[in-house]
Amino acid sequence: MEPSETSLSPLTSLKIDGASSSSTPSYSHAEAPLQMASIRLDGKNYPPWRRAVHTYLLGRGKVRFLESAPPAAKDPTFERWEQEDAVVRSFLWSCMDSQVAANMMFLDSSREVWEYAATLYSGVDNVTRLCDLFSDWLGFQRGDMSLFEHFCSYQVLYQQLDVLMPFTVDLVVPKRR
Template sequence: MEEVLDNPSTGVAPCVRLTPSLASSSSSSLSVDGSFPQITTVKLDGANYVTWKATVEKYLIARGKAHVIRRDPPPTTYPTFDRWEQDNALVCTLLWQSMAPHVSGPLMLLPTAKRIWDQVRFRRGDLPLATHYSHFVGLCQQLDVYMPLTTDLTEVACQRDQIRVVQYLESLGPEYMHLRQQIIGSGDIPSLTRDL
């Protein structure tokens, strides 16, 4: 059984604490006393999305729960729906607890961990100007690492083409997130003029 408690540290985000009967069935994801583990010391505050995403995603992969943020829920009639529902509730709670209250608050009513995950990714545009600028500078620094300056004009043209492909993919709506992740994550970004 579960009970919903107000989070005393923030007063905003509710917590779900499992009673011992459910805690024992989910022991691989819960601590000995049935409380949720701290999955990262990096709390999402709006300026640290890249670091937060990397730590949370690795944790969920290690615990076998990444499917909840990557795939849509199965139909309620599927035999795996009950297990997905448990995993979804656990991951939602873990995500909320890994965020600063001003970030998690608006996400509390979203029904799935995938929607929370997608919304956090796309809400970066809602940040204050200074935070958005800080995030942009971090992205530019990452770009400098992956696409260093060169005097080779063929390489410059290739890099420019890759940037345009990524810009195009980033401009697509959330329904294309899987395709975008697959293409960008492959490490071999196709040419805008040759491959697409």
Template sequence: MTDDKTAPLVSPNDLPVLQGSYRFDGRNYLQWSQLVRTTLKGRKKLNHLEGNPPTTTDPKYEAWDDEDALIMTWLWHSMTPKISHNYMFFPTAKEIWNNLSQAYSMKKDTTTCYEIENKIFNTKQESLSVTDYYGMLNRLWIELDQYQNLTMQRTPDSTTLT
């Protein structure tokens, strides 16, 4: 649970049903994981993926465990059955999340980075509108940034870049 004592418990109706291209199918990890993180962050439940559970003797544990079970169920339903079957017996949402990250995240994958850079270099506007062309390049740039795991340190980087 969050440190905020007024944070409501998550209910099954609080989490959206992910369908179609938003469901995790083994090839869309970066997009799917961003959607999951944003959804849980917006409901102040990201700590189920990134934080530590309360101890079993903590009075908050039972409520946390109930919430975690709902989040685990939501995660399973946000994946194709072929993938979710592999995660049915993990004890917490965080363990599911960490294992998925290890198995499917391709951060620092130089081959993938090369392929994206190649797509960027070879992309031509042709019959696309300027807006559509920019949108296509922007998606590729954002995807490349995700694989390269670049983070700007505000003060040092802004000083360097000015």
């Protein structure tokens, strides 16, 4: 085996530069299609959706499109930025339910889509969402779920509450909320 090759299984191998010695096509992380089908934003699952999308785009080297302002239109890098941003924006829309995506279809950049989704669905400063989560959490029952399913569902509720209202032992912080 060459030093630049890593064995994945007895049937396939992948070179670090993205060229494969097997007959199946492979991509480097930069040229692979943007796909993530595990979580679609439906308006109620923003925290896990945000985390999944951010992590995925971080791994693809595309987070800058969510966090940074675009270059000036006269900047020589603007055209390339605009092309890549369109791919990221399309990816964001594809990770949303159709009704959610329709609300963001006419925004001009990935950053605008990202920020608008946060404004609409994050629940930050949204007392109604916080009350809904507390109500779900306090009324949470196992029912006919297995212990594992119950624990996972409970953990999701806890994580969503923790995003909106992080636990702290500092007595001053809850007073400010």
